[in-house]
Amino acid sequence: MGAMFHISTLHYLVLGAALFLLGVIGVLTRRNVVIVLMSIELILNAVNLNLVAFSHYWQGMPARLGGGAQALHGQVFSIFVITDAAAEAAVGLGILIAFFRNKETVNVDEVNLLKW
């Protein structure tokens, strides 16, 4: 940790883990459905950060191990994860609108139509 402080892959992984943890806390403790969905976006973003960090890591590996400049699989996967996040947000918000029209609430603990 001198003048040339190098940001390694491990730092990105720690940041991703912290972001994942924040998202988990948000999902488990908040009451507003909109904020729960935003916390799910935080979790997906943490996974994306890990994928891109490992993609960068593999690009620095020698080519005989499957690394090299062509190893961009992590970035391709992160694009797929972004697609999934978009689909999930659209469907989740559609469900939220339909539910709000019926019950006039956005709190998760009042979603008890299936409970008797």
Added chain:
Amino acid sequence: MLIGGIAVITRKNPVHSALALIVTLLAQASLYLMLYAPFVAGVQIILYAGGIMVLFLFVIMLVSIERSMKERQFNSQWVVGIIAATALGGLFIAVYFKGKNVFPEGVPAMLEGDNTQRVASLLYGQYMFAFEIASLLLLVAIIGAVVMAKKRI
């Protein structure tokens, strides 16, 4: 970025929460640029900060937020939630201390500027099938969202 993430899960007003989430996403796009992933950074800014957040803000405006701001913000199982999240954090810390030395640090890659072309050739070559599945997933999601939000089917 972490400050933005903390603000997302603690603000009372969902609009403030959404703005904090936009800050977080933009910070993450800059991290992608630092990791030599300019295409993913662009997709992140356009799709997340542009598209998904506009969707979130629309829904926040549609559902009424005045009443829900006066209510309790955390649900009744928040103690259990905090305990579970603490257990998960302990697991992360244990993994960090066990595995931080088995991690060989590679040479930092200094790449030239045709990242987008390489991503595209992978996406349309090796990952063609997954790409088609993703497009089908988006179609199903569009139909599902429209059906869900309609008044009468």
